[in-house]
Amino acid sequence: MILGNITGRTSTKEFNFMVKGKARKFDYVQVLNGEDYVLAQIIEIEKDSNEEIAFCNIIGYRENKEFKRxxxxxxxxxxxxxxxxxxIKEIIGLDSKGVFIGKLDGYDDIDVYLDLNKLLTNKLSILAKTGSGKSYTSGVLIEDIIESGIPMLIIDPHGEYSTLKFNNEKDKERMIKFNVNKKNYRNKIKEYSPDIEVNPECQPLKLSNYNLSTTDIAQLFPAKLSNTQVGLLYSAVKNLSGNVDFDSLISELELEENNAKYSLIHILEYIKKLEIFSDNPTSLQELISPGKCSIINLKGVNRELQEVVVYKLLNDLFDARKKNNVAPFFCVIEEAQNFVPERNVGEAKSSPILRQIAAEGRKFGIGLTIITQRVSRVEKNVLSQCATSIVLRVTNSNDVKSISSSIDGINPEIEKEIRNLPIGTALVTGIVDLPLFVNVRPRRTKHGGETIDVGLSVENRIEESNVENENFTDKVEEFKNEGELMLLIKQKVSKKDLMLMEDRKDVKTSLIPCLFVNLKDFNVLINLNNGEIIKEIENGKGKKLFFEVNLSEQQKKVFNLALQMKEFNASDIFSKSQVNFSEIYDIINILVSKGYFVKGEGNKFSVNESFNFSLNDFSSYEQPEYLRVEFDNKLEKKINPLDVIKFISSFYEVKNNKECYLEVFS
Incomplete structure (x- = not known):
């Protein structure tokens, strides 16, 4: 359809035309230039009593599929x-698959997709004033990421995202228009909260208090510690040789003579009473589970405690991801201004770890989405690292200025439009070189907010993208295949090869829950179903361990010496232990009563057979990997991994550990 003819002066970047047809601001137009059509966009229309003039920015054209200006x-x-x-699709280069966010404004036949791989590697921001649809829009993205099978973690300060478990029973007409069907993700979502009295539908969230560092502990305190207090903490942690929890730390501080210890002890006792830290913390592998979405519901939790939870949880997950202890995952931070505020606004306890994830997360397979209603109060360095942004209506001048300074391609004309965006329309940057206005699709699931009625959705696919020579989706490509994705030690001989070699028609695959423990000089694999240390990888067989180690330092010293002897008496231990001879008999008798020692003939003793071996004899050279596997039977985990670590740490230096499964055939 002819809209008019070019008039006046032209350049390589812009032109004007006299409008004769029906033209609309931000419509796309095409103009013949030699043998090729050039795409342009109307950025403004002016009209007087005599004529109507449209002002256009030139986008470019394609020659042999190559984009040119x-x-x-x-x-x-x-x-x-x-x-x-x-x-339009050809010139702009819109993807035809990925995360289906909606339709190009004014073009109901042009679907707009976000490249999922780009989202997960370059970070995303969703920015809007209150009531403009930021939570609704994030729900659209989350739906498709769940569909893709990539693990998700949502930090939810207001309890808005639990509605992902319910169908969207509204928006029926819009669903037809956008070809979206209602759906719920009840079976793929788990909710956790540090306060299950306020949020009784959630599972309790417990953070690990094991091996706390001085930095960890300092971050928990409500005010900045003095140099003296930091020195006391450092000394106490050092004296505990890394085996730090709240009880041991308080006991160690009580031995100090400096009066600065009292305020530290008081606050540590207060933190302990909050009961968010535990000897049996929520498993990180449970939180980050392929095909699952974990919501951390912080509704009703005070702001400072929210910051502590986010700091400790993300810090542990970031460390676990660097060690490949959990799968690559996507993290959504709602109300980001509370967790990583601009430095002139304040400093949250969670700020350092969020800055680190924003800067380094892509290298370790952590995707990050920042959602906020107060853009100017979010740290600029974090916002500026978001390669893709979804901007809904924003009216605050400071917020608009922050958006303009943080996002490429926002000119004065676009700034004006941001202030006047209608509900349901978003400005999306980072898909292509120019900002796009998109009518957001309806959600499949119920919306948790009350003030907005707009939505989005996605087509569960993962696309390729090169990130510093390492593609994020290379790490998660197994999400697309059959079977369940898990950290797995596979057999060197495949099931198919075994059937051929042994001429068997029926081979069953079982998965044994294990703990892979990385010691200073070697690795061991512990069967978490029966408590055996695995010797034979082919069938998962090994030797039974005894994990209940509850010894004093003197008892532990005696026990470690006894492990080196086949048989011994009190004199043998005394000569090597430097323990008072009067105490030796008492310690040996206690260890006999606890089952560590066995009394032999006369005054001879020996170590219980459950302990009398060297872990070095059970060295494992296999490495667990994230793989997809089909199986017939998955054994139940009956042993607490933390008990295993505490036991082994009593005798060896544990460098790292991760839960996994061992594949065995029968």
Missing amino acids: LLTPLEPGVEVLKADSDF
Whole structure:
């Protein structure tokens, strides 16, 4: 359809035309330039009593599929046509798969997709004033990421995201228009909360208090510690040789003579009473589970405690991800201004770890989405690292200024539009080189907010993208295949090869829950179903361990010496232990009563057979990997991994550990 003809002066970047047809601001137009059509966009229309003039920015054209910009101006008088949909998609380079966010504004036949791989590697921001649809829009993205099978963690300060478990029973007409069907993700979502009295539908969230560092502990305190207090903490942690929890730390501080210890002890006792730290913390592998979405519901939790939870949880997960102890995952931070505020606004306890994830997360397979209603109060360095942004209506001048300074391609005209965006329309940057106005699709699931009625959705697919020579989706490509994705030690001989070699028609695959423990000089694999240390990888067989180690330092010293002897008496231990001889008999008798020692003939003793071996004899050279596997039977985990670590740490230096499964055939 002809809209008019070019008039006045032209350049390689812009032109004007006299409007004769029906034109609309931000419509796309095409103009013939030699043998190729050039795509442009109307950025403003002016009208007086005599004429209507449209002002256009030139986007470019394609030559042999390569995008090019004009090097010579367009000819005045040339016809300006309304761009057809296929031409727009071709020139802009819109993807035809990925995260389906909605339709290009004014073009109901052009679907707009976000590249999922780009989202997960370059970070995303969703920015809007209150009531403009940021939570609704994030729900659309979350739906498709759940569909893709990539693990998700949502920090939810207001309890808005639990509605992902319910169908969207509204928006039926819009669902038909956008070809979206209602759906719920009840079976793929788990909710956790540090306060299950306020949030009784959630599972309790417990953070690990094992091996706390001085930095960890300092971050928990409500005020900045003095140099003296930091020194006391450092000394106490050092004296505990890394085996730090709240009880041991308080006991160690009580031995100090400095009066600065009292305020530290008081606050530590207060933190302990909050009961968010535990000897049996929520498993990180449970939180980050392929195909699952974990919601951390912080509704009703005070702000400072929210910051502590986010700091400790994300710090542990970031460390676990660097060691490949959990799968690559996608993290959503709602109300980001509370967790990583601009430095002139304040400093949250969670700020350092969020800065680190924003800067380094892509290298370790952690995707990050920042959602906020107060853009100017979010740290600029974090916002500026978001390669893709979804901006809904924003009216606050400081917030608009922050958006303009943090996001490329936002000119004064776009700034004006941001202030006036209608509900349900978003400005999306980072998909292509120019910002796009998109009508957001309806959600499949119920919306948790009350003030907005708009939504989005996605088509569960993962696309390729190169990130510092390492593609995020290379790490998660197994999400697309059959079977369940898990950290797995596979057999060297495959099931198919075994069937051929042994001429068997029926081979069953079982998965044994294990703990892979990385010691200073070697690795061991512990069967978490029966408590055996695995010797034979092929069938998962090994030797039974005894994990209940509850010894004093003197008892532990005696026990470690006894492990080196086949048989011994009190004199043998005394000569090597430097323990008072009067105490030796008492310690040996206690260890006999606890089952560590066995009394032999006369005054001879020996170590219980459950302990009398060297872990070095059970060294494992296999490495667990994230793989997808089909199986017939998955054994139940009956042993607490923390008990295993505490036991082994009593005798060896544990460098790292991760839960996994061992594949065995029968």
